[in-house]
Amino acid sequence: xxxxxxxxxxxxxxxxxxxxxxxxxxxxxxxxxxxxxxxxxxxxxxxxxxxxxxxxxxxxxxxxxxxxxxxxxxxxxxxxxxxxxxxxxxxxxxxxxxxxxxxxxxxxxxxxxxxxxxxx
Amino acid sequence: xxxxxxxxxxxxxxxxxxxxxxxxxxxxxxxxxxxxxxxxxxxxxxxxxxxxxxxxxxxxxxxxxxxxxxxxxxxxxxxxxxxxxxxxxxxxxxxxxxxxxxxxxxxxxxxxxxxxxxxxxxxxxxxxxxxxxxxxxxxxxxxxxxxxxxxxxxxxxxxxxxxxxxxxxxxxxxxxxxxxxxxxxxxxx
Numbered sequence: 001x002x003x004x005x006x007x008x009x010x011x012x013x014x015x016x017x018x019x020x021x022x023x024x025x026x027x028x029x030x031x032x033x034x035x036x037x038x039x040x041x042x043x044x045x046x047x048x049x050x051x052x053x054x055x056x057x058x059x060x061x062x063x064x065x066x067x068x069x070x071x072x073x074x075x076x077x078x079x080x081x082x083x084x085x086x087x088x089x090x091x092x093x094x095x096x097x098x099x100x101x102x103x104x105x106x107x108x109x110x111x112x113x114x115x116x117x118x119x120x
Numbered sequence: 121x122x123x124x125x126x127x128x129x130x131x132x133x134x135x136x137x138x139x140x141x142x143x144x145x146x147x148x149x150x151x152x153x154x155x156x157x158x159x160x161x162x163x164x165x166x167x168x169x170x171x172x173x174x175x176x177x178x179x180x181x182x183x184x185x186x187x188x189x190x191x192x193x194x195x196x197x198x199x200x201x202x203x204x205x206x207x208x209x210x211x212x213x214x215x216x217x218x219x220x221x222x223x224x225x226x227x228x229x230x231x232x233x234x235x236x237x238x239x240x241x242x243x244x245x246x247x248x249x250x251x252x253x254x255x256x257x258x259x260x261x262x263x264x265x266x267x268x269x270x271x272x273x274x275x276x277x278x279x280x281x282x283x284x285x286x287x288x289x290x291x292x293x294x295x296x297x298x299x300x301x302x303x304x305x306x307x308x309x
Contacts, residue, residue, distance in 0.1 A: 047282040070201050071194045071283070089197070109190055112289035 038062060038096075043115075045073045045087070045107075050115035057097050058120050066092040073113065078104045151267045155214035158206050158273070160264065161280075163219040164256050165199045167226045168249075174233060175245050183294050184242045187249070191287065198280060205276050239298075246295045253288040257281060 038060040044051045046068040057063060065075045067087045075084040075093060081103060084093040100119050107113035152160065172191035179185055206213060229248065236244055260277055268274040 047279065048286040049282065069283075070197045109193075110286045110290060111293060112286045 040064070042066065044068050045075075045113075048110055048113055050075075050105075050113060053115040054118065055115070056118045056120055059097050059100050061097050062094055063097065063117070064092050064094045072109060073107045074109055075105055076108050078106060083108075152216055152218070152264070153214065154209075154211050154268060154270050154273055156216040156219070157264050157268055157277075158202060158211050159213040159215055159219045160222070160259075161202050161277070162199065162213045163222045164259075165195045165202065167222060168252065169195045169199070170226065170230070171233075171245065171248065171252075174230060175241075178234075178237075178241050179245065180238075181242050181298070183297055184245060187246070187290060187294050190290070191249075194283060194287070198283060201276070205273065209270055209272060211270070211273065242298060243295075246291055246298060249291040250288060250295060253284050253291060257284045257288065260284065 036058070039058070039062075041055055041057060041061060041063045043055060043063060043065045045065055048069065050065070055063070065084065065087065067073050067089050070089050072086045072088050074086060075082070075095070077083065081099070081101075082095055082105075084095070086109070087093050097117070097119055102116065102118045104114065104116050106115070168191055172188040172195070175184055175188035176192070179188070202213075205211075233241060233244055233248075260281055265274055265277045268277055
């Protein structure tokens, strides 16, 4: 019996070593699913349009606007909560979403360029 | 605010010079060559730059000046891209009856605009910008793009249309603001 007891303890230890990482992995994944990590979004400014013109984001996400036109543009919130200043052709500007409020934005240089951030 | 009749007539002459190209293709005596198309774009660009510089020298309106400065910036950038593309494609801008008519019409329009002051100038300038950009858009879509033989030139012309359309919409918002209907800023909300 002592030999059997020792065998059982060895089996339990082995099983624990094998299963423990899986348990940790499952717990970690569950934690991640509960708080999604920030996401990177890219918006292209091309042909006098923001592409996409409507973008759904979450607080903490980063958005990068790249100017692919031959003229400068801006990314300016209508409520003035953010303003990129002039973005020259070929350059870009990043913004991290800090508040859970959707906002319309436009190009001050070309006011017909309009778009919207939907903050979820 | 009434704009003098002679100014309207002169502006109309300029627009008609562009508009002449808008006739159906079969009515065109000779379709413009790629060199002539580049020449027309260069002329049209320069015309709007010159109008804008005149506005910057005469107008005290914040909105007119901002719009005019944008025309200088954007059309100068477009002009550079046209010259760069022409050099790349080995296409030299060539004069045509249309480009000559454009330039002739501009001289008369400029003289008339110079004679106006204050709000009369602002209104005449922005009215002209609206009509001018609409005529250019029509010409590019109906004449220049269909007749361009080089695919890259055709693509570049198509790519320039959103710029002209943006300017047209911007000009309309400035016109509305001058007329007290709304402000250019409010139109973005």
